[in-house]
Structure formats: structure tokens, C-alpha cells
Amino acid sequence: MSEYRRVDLNQVGEVTVVRLRDYKIVEEVAIQEFGQELFHLVEVENRGKLLVNFSTVEFLSSAALGKLITLDKKVKAHGGLLKLSNIRPEIYKVFEITKLNRLFDIKKDEAEALLAF
Numbered sequence: 001m002s003e004y005r006r007v008d009l010n011q012v013g014e015v016t017v018v019r020l021r022d023y024k025i026v027e028e029v030a031i032q033e034f035g036q037e038l039f040h041l042v043e044v045e046n047r048g049k050l051l052v053n054f055s056t057v058e059f060l061s062s063a064a065l066g067k068l069i070t071l072d073k074k075v076k077a078h079g080g081l082l083k084l085s086n087i088r089p090e091i092y093k094v095f096e097i098t099k100l101n102r103l104f105d106i107k108k109d110e111a112e113a114l115l116a117f
Helices: 028-043 062-077 089-097 110-115
Strands: 007-012 015-020 049-053 081-085 105-107
Touching: 007 028, 015 028, 015 110, 028 049, 028 062, 049 062, 049 110, 062 081, 081 110, 105 110
Parallel strands: 015 049, 049 081, 081 105
Antiparallel strands: 007 015
């Protein structure tokens, strides 16, 4: 899977920075592709340090949150680290309400997240 449709990748040292292309992650097909691409990074490409940058995302469905939870489990199962950054305040509230802000290591911006690895 060398061509990614839903994410852009940038390697910063050992960290793979994943920037999401969609500003709304709500359609089932998009969510499935988003999940497959993220899981591929961990399971096939063995990328152990992932930073998912949400700077472009304005809306995230509960199904997309489910993919992130699965991604977190896969990363941990492979002995890796996952961090999230640049989450808009209105989306962060959803993380707080669902207590996912306790599950995920969420940083204010990409620079802060990269320093935390």
C-alpha cells in the first residue's frame, strides 16, 4: 500500500507523522480506508512511533474514534507509541466526554508531540 488516499506521511527521525487529508471523517467508506491505512502502517510497515496530526480535521464520527482506539491497541501490541496532536477544541471536548483523553497521549501541537517521543 504505497499509495495512501486518506493520509499524508512525513518521517521525522523515528516518528511517522500522519496528517489526515479529510476535514470530515464521517462517511463509512472514508472511515474504513482511514482505518486500513493507519493499521497498515503498524502491521505491515512496522512503524513503531506514530503521531497523528488532526490539524485539518473539523469533524470526527464515533466510528472514526473507534478506529483510533483499535489503532492504539495495535500500536501497543507491537510495542510502539501513538500520540495525537492539533485537535480542535470542539473535537477535544468529545475526547473529554468519552474519557478518551485519558487513553490517548494528546499534545497541543506537532512540535510538542515530537518532543514527547
